[in-house]
Amino acid sequence: MKKILIIGGGPAGATAARFLAENFDVTLIQDKDWDKPCGGGVKSKIFHQFDIPTDTIKHILNTVIIEYKNKKTKIDLQGQNLAIVLRDEFDKTLRNLAEKNGAKLIYGNFKGFEEEKAVIKINNEKILFDYDILIAADGVNSSVRKTLNLAGVPKIITHYARIEEYPVKTCEFFFDRKLGGDYYAWAFPHVNKTHIGGSVGETFDALCEYLNIKVKPKGYFIPTWQENITIQKENIYFVGDAAGQVMPLSFEGIYYAMHSAKILADAIKNNSDYKNEWDKRFLKEFKLMKKLEKAMKKPFLRDLMIKAQNIKKIQSLSVNMWLGKTIL
Ligand SMILES: Cc1cc2nc3c(=O)[nH]c(=O)nc-3n(C[C@H](O)[C@H](O)[C@H](O)COP(=O)(O)OP(=O)(O)OC[C@H]3O[C@@H](n4cnc5c(N)ncnc54)[C@H](O)[C@@H]3O)c2cc1C
Structure with a gap:
């Protein structure tokens, strides 16, 4: 064999x-x-696709929040759901x-x-x-x-920390460049803790200030x-x-x-x-x-793409691309 x-x-x-x-x-x-070191966020359909015991799911989320220019938008995941694992x-x-x-x-x-x-x-x-x-x-x-x-x-380097001071009920994504740099910053609910991450440097300091927390993050690589x-x-x-x-x-x-x-x-x-x-x-x-x-x-396109998430049809399309039917 x-x-x-x-x-x-x-x-x-x-x-x-x-x-x-x-x-x-x-x-x-x-x-x-x-x-x-990880946010532990995974499409919940993986549990069914790979027959994984569901007691490893710590949270099942049917909405997430995106924050941009001081506006929070609640995104309905339309039953596709996101799971959080340790x-x-x-x-x-x-x-x-x-x-x-x-x-x-x-x-x-x-x-x-x-x-x-x-x-x-x-x-x-x-x-x-x-x-x-x-x-x-x-x-x-x-x-x-x-x-x-x-x-x-x-790869790129990203800052990451586990904190207690900023409890969240669902995944929050921060799209302002001053908080998330070229990509985005995030805060995910875990067990008694929140996991946060974002670009290394000034933007991470700005994120901590914005969330009113003090942390010593560590840097980890993530593939591009x-x-x-x-x-x-x-x-x-x-x-x-x-x-x-x-x-x-x-x-x-x-x-x-x-x-x-x-x-x-x-x-x-x-x-x-x-x-x-x-x-x-x-x-x-x-x-x-x-x-x-x-x-x-590109700032102009970022602005357009994030603001478009307030339009129900576009939000629905994005959720489907991310978690649902248009992919696997
Ligand atoms: C801060 C951060 C947050 C993230 N958040 C998310 C998220 O929320 N959702 C998501 O889907 N992805 C997230 N990711 C990405 C995700 O963690 C990885 O893409 C995923 O873990 C890849 O799985 P893998 O098995 O390929 O690699 P890994 O999970 O890195 O597994 C590699 C394994 O190999 C072992 N290993 C390494 N070298 C050796 C060696 N020489 N000998 C023996 N064993 C070895 C390691 O111990 C490890 O267990 C995040 C990444 C980072 C850095």
Whole structure:
């Protein structure tokens, strides 16, 4: 039976392991149990699509708020809904599902290649793992990419913090450039805390002042998707953040990491071309969102696009593009 070694047990790696374990000998390497810095917002339909236990949902939201030029607009999600998860629990649940399907989960750290094998450090011991296929699902700073001397994933740095001082009932998005920079800033409800994020620098300071909070944020990278990034090199495949598969403009990564992992698993099972299959499913959508992301950097277009959200028909179209029927 073919041996598949997967580096990284986040949403992408755990999902690939889960589906590939149905047909192959799969080993999933995860460096540690960690609570990835994240808003934890995910389209609620993922729970049904991937049959994930719903006790990992901490909030289910049917409205969100966008704030722009001192005006709050409540966006009705029209039953499409957004779920909030805690990443440590959610990721562990996905790894459990992979184990239930037969994947072997090993806690260890990928360190490179030797003698055409992967070097994994487990409790200070260096162990060589043989594989027929290796999947790099090791996130935005992918050490597999670095080891292979491939160009890194294009990325931006974002500030992030977990706070108690600004409780929110639903997701709030701040679109003023002075608060969110070229993109947007956000505050999401969690368990007894609010998670906030935004651009690094003056805009984050302005956000804190606006929310009347004092925090010491940390910076984390998030991929900016590029069409022609390498996602396969011979028998080594990249998926999720390690392939830059984060939706432009919305910066959602969990949903796309999991769907991309399923596309990859199916391509390996069916002996079809991963990039072709991914392009068939997502390329149009990602390209459109990239264009909108670019447009949002122009003050005039940003103004037009955000104000248009007050028009019911346009709001409905945007919600459908984001969460609903016009995509997957
Ligand atoms: C501040 C912030 C907020 C975000 N908010 C949201 C949000 O609200 N909604 C959303 O959809 N997306 C959000 N994202 C993006 C989202 O977190 C990622 O796109 C998503 O986690 C990608 O999943 P992944 O499995 O590809 O990578 P990761 O989740 O990064 O998983 C990679 C895994 O590999 C492991 N690993 C790394 N290196 C090694 C190694 N050498 N050996 C073994 N294991 C290794 C890591 O421990 C990790 O578990 C946010 C990102 C940031 C930075």
